[in-house]
Amino acid sequence: MPDLTDTTLPLLSGARIPQVGLGVWQTPSGATTRQAVAAALDVGYRHIDTARIYGNEVDVGVAIRESAVAREAVFVTTKLWNADQGYDRALNAFDEGLQRLGLDYVDLYLIHWPVAGKRLDSWRALERLHAEGRARSIGVSNFLVPHLEELLAGARQVPAVNQIELTPFLQRRETRALCARHGIVVEAYSPLTHGRRLDHPVVKDVARRVGRSVAQVLLRWGLQQGLVVLPKSTKPARIAENGALYDFTLDERAMKELDALEEGLVTGWDPAEQA
Numbered sequence: 119m120p121d122l123t124d125t126t127l128p129l130l131s132g133a134r135i136p137q138v139g140l141g142v143w144q145t146p147s148g149a150t151t152r153q154a155v156a157a158a159l160d161v162g163y164r165h166i167d168t169a170r171i172y173g174n175e176v177d178v179g180v181a182i183r184e185s186a187v188a189r190e191a192v193f194v195t196t197k198l199w200n201a202d203q204g205y206d207r208a209l210n211a212f213d214e215g216l217q218r219l220g221l222d223y224v225d226l227y228l229i230h231w232p233v234a235g236k237r238l239d240s241w242r243a244l245e246r247l248h249a250e251g252r253a254r255s256i257g258v259s260n261f262l263v264p265h266l267e268e269l270l271a272g273a274r275q276v277p278a279v280n281q282i283e284l285t286p287f288l289q290r291r292e293t294r295a296l297c298a299r300h301g302i303v304v305e306a307y308s309p310l311t312h313g314r315r316l317d318h319p320v321v322k323d324v325a326r327r328v329g330r331s332v333a334q335v336l337l338r339w340g341l342q343q344g345l346v347v348l349p350k351s352t353k354p355a356r357i358a359e360n361g362a363l364y365d366f367t368l369d370e371r372a373m374k375e376l377d378a379l380e381e382g383l384v385t386g387w388d389p390a391e392q393a
């Protein structure tokens with residue numbers, strides 16, 4: 119069984135982030151989320167990505183508390199929802215999130231979406247939460263170049279992370295280059311294309327050559343690009359498969375073939391439409 123705890127990236131905050139995390143968007147609250155998180159922790163995941171809007175923070179917290187893995191060994195992310203943006207509201211929303219999770223700190227707190235007119239005030243609240251030590255690292259999600267440039271001009275602290283949709287079919291090269299220049303780690307959400315390209319012939323051919331699944335190839339591409347990857351599944355067998363990424367590599371030819379698949383495929387919300 120691979121030890122995923124060795125495969126971390128350094129963050130600007132000084133913390134380290136496990137490069138593979140279980141996503142729980144659209145994982146139903148209750149037993150389904152608890153079982154998914156338990157299955158992930160069992161096979162070595164040490165990173166769970168939830169959000170206020172996913173409605174399952176309570177179950178993520180329960181599963182972590184009930185597992186044999188120590189709280190400090192698990193990297194827990196949650197996110198500030200749009201309706202809670204603004205300085206005071208963000209501080210309150212963070213407290214409520216901690217309560218739902220049943221934790222006294224989170225490893226990473228993200229602004230979920232760059233809400234116009236609110237995002238800078240929200241960021242100041244996150245800077246305070248970081249200074250208080252209750253959010254060990256802070257970052258953003260769905261920030262593209264214009265949103266990041268605005269934030270970097272007004273922020274005291276550079277975000278540790280930017281979580282964006284990212285696959286070989288949507289590579290966001292300009293955003294990643296800007297993040298790299300500032301030391302911001304990029305997290306790839308919907309790294310399995312939300313299921314949309316799992317039958318793509320090029321990825322299937324690479325998968326056949328390395329003797330792995332299409333999902334594993336897409337995730338391994340992300341790891342070799344220096345990204346954090348956040349696959350979601352409710353099924354223990356797939357959760358295990360999606361975490362088994364450290365006993366094979368993609369060679370230069372495979373990486374080039376995958377790099378050539380850019381097509382601007384946005385499966386979720388497109389932050390390019392957000393002023």
Ligand SMILES: NC(=O)c1ccc[n+]([C@@H]2O[C@H](COP(=O)([O-])OP(=O)(O)OC[C@H]3O[C@@H](n4cnc5c(N)ncnc54)[C@H](OP(=O)(O)O)[C@@H]3O)[C@@H](O)[C@H]2O)c1
Pocket residue numbers: 140141142143144167168230259260281282306307308309310311312313316331333334348349350351352353356357359360386
């Ligand atoms: N910050 C944001 O705005 C944002 C937006 C979207 C997503 N995210 C994060 O990214 C995570 C993942 O994104 P996502 O849920 O959109 O999509 P995803 O991980 O790209 O794809 C999930 C889909 O693939 C299926 N699947 C999982 N593993 C598989 C495998 N090994 N083989 C075949 N199918 C497989 C899942 O079905 P089963 O569950 O039935 O296995 C599900 O239908 C989310 O949970 C969330 O944490 C963040």
